[in-house]
Amino acid sequence: MAEPRDSAAMSARDRAVWEVLAGIRAFSDAMDRMYSGMKGDMDMNATDLAAIRMLIIREQREQSVSPHDIARHLRISTASTTKLIDRLSGSGHVVRLPHPHDGRARVIGLTDKSRHEFMLHFRDSIVAMRTVAEEYSSEELVVISDFLDRISVAIDTEE
Amino acid sequence: MAEPRDSAAMSARDRAVWEVLAGIRAFSDAMDRMYSGMKGDMDMNATDLAAIRMLIIREQREQSVSPHDIARHLRISTASTTKLIDRLSGSGHVVRLPHPHDGRARVIGLTDKSRHEFMLHFRDSIVAMRTVAEEYSSEELVVISDFLDRISVAIDTEE
DNA sequence: CCCGTTTGCTAGTTTATCTAGCGAGTTCGA
DNA sequence: TCGAACTCGCTAGATAAACTAGCAAACGGG
Numbered sequence: 001m002a003e004p005r006d007s008a009a010m011s012a013r014d015r016a017v018w019e020v021l022a023g024i025r026a027f028s029d030a031m032d033r034m035y036s037g038m039k040g041d042m043d044m045n046a047t048d049l050a051a052i053r054m055l056i057i058r059e060q061r062e063q064s065v066s067p068h069d070i071a072r073h074l075r076i077s078t079a080s081t082t083k084l085i086d087r088l089s090g091s092g093h094v095v096r097l098p099h100p101h102d103g104r105a106r107v108i109g110l111t112d113k114s115r116h117e118f119m120l121h122f123r124d125s126i127v128a129m130r131t132v133a134e135e136y137s138s139e140e141l142v143v144i145s146d147f148l149d150r151i152s153v154a155i156d157t158e159e
Numbered sequence: 160m161a162e163p164r165d166s167a168a169m170s171a172r173d174r175a176v177w178e179v180l181a182g183i184r185a186f187s188d189a190m191d192r193m194y195s196g197m198k199g200d201m202d203m204n205a206t207d208l209a210a211i212r213m214l215i216i217r218e219q220r221e222q223s224v225s226p227h228d229i230a231r232h233l234r235i236s237t238a239s240t241t242k243l244i245d246r247l248s249g250s251g252h253v254v255r256l257p258h259p260h261d262g263r264a265r266v267i268g269l270t271d272k273s274r275h276e277f278m279l280h281f282r283d284s285i286v287a288m289r290t291v292a293e294e295y296s297s298e299e300l301v302v303i304s305d306f307l308d309r310i311s312v313a314i315d316t317e318e
Numbered sequence: 319c320c321c322g323t324t325t326g327c328t329a330g331t332t333t334a335t336c337t338a339g340c341g342a343g344t345t346c347g348a
Numbered sequence: 349t350c351g352a353a354c355t356c357g358c359t360a361g362a363t364a365a366a367c368t369a370g371c372a373a374a375c376g377g378g
Contacts, residue, residue, distance in 0.1 A: 016300040020292045023307030028190055029216045030311040036234040037316060057188045075195040080335050082358055104343045104356040128313035133179045141175040143299050144306050148182030152189040154287035157196055239366050241327055263325040263374045
């Protein structure tokens with residue numbers, strides 16, 4: 001992203017680092033495009049789909065999600081979040097559950113419909129990604145997943 | 160993303176593949192959050208920022224971008240794209256240039272203001288990512304960037 | 319040279335976001 | 349223990365951004 005570009009002045013080492021950053025860019029670009037496509041396929045707007053993505057990922061980490069969490073993740077107001085949940089709730093994609101310990105709070109749960117629908121449109125991509133992954137040795141995969149985890153932490157600005 | 164989860168039934172090999180997919184998820188989640196944050200920092204809505212991202216990436220690949228390309232990338236209508244470009248043009252982030260060979264078409268160009276502003280808010284993340292990358296050997300970096308490129312191609316559904 | 323297509327735009331409508339403010343529930347210190 | 353300050357999610361009304369429909373200008377193959 002930053003500087004170089006005149007590759008003549010770069011060492012092989014610099015170039016390797018550079019290539020990784022370019023790879024990240026390419027990946028995030030492809031991700032953007034894929035998610036834009038899914039929004040059309042699932043007949044959903046970008047924000048609502050981003051919320052579903054977030055819910056799915058948090059569910060897999062066994063973390064509960066509140067309306068407030070959604071607002072923070074998407075950086076929209078809590079008022080907009082209320083309406084977002086109204087929409088997703090009305091279409092049967094999420095449910096509002098009571099928070100076990102806090103009477104004010106809610107826990108937003110995914111419905112099977114969401115999971116199935118998301119999987120339906122995401123499955124091909126997962127299979128494609130798995131196919132790519134399977135071409136690497138286990139040692140390489142460890143390096144890659146370690147790298148991805150570290151990059152994720154690095155860009156996660158804990159507000 | 161799909162299936163497993165009861166890790167007892169997985170081989171070490173399966174687990175390595177699984178971990179990479181989990182890494183991709185974590186990364187895309189962190190990316191989502193980072194971009195949401197930038198939208199607040201840059202005082203821009205999510206779509207407009209996504210358009211800027213696209214333009215920056217395409218510029219680095221030396222590909223020109225038309226309004227139509229933006230519409231396809233974001234999956235919004237050409238009408239919405241016109242207004243999006245009106246906004247970004249009005250705020251001095253992009254310029255409409257004539258297409259060299261097609262009198263109907265336009266080429267959307269970034270301004271220095273865009274590049275600087277984007278870099279200002281993205282620099283810290285780039286540095287953080289570079290720092291992570293520099294902890295790996297050149298051989299590992301080659302594997303990683305190769306992987307990222309392949310994953311990008313894999314999920315790029317050419318409409 | 320024409321006719322069908324493509325490109326980007328305008329107009330008017332619908333949808334989604336925002337700001338402001340409220341009631342209920344929680345927390346904590348006097 | 350009780351009240352003040354705070355947090356959570358919601359409502360109401362205003363603003364911003366998306367959509368559909370349709371148009372003129374430019375292109376391009378027969």
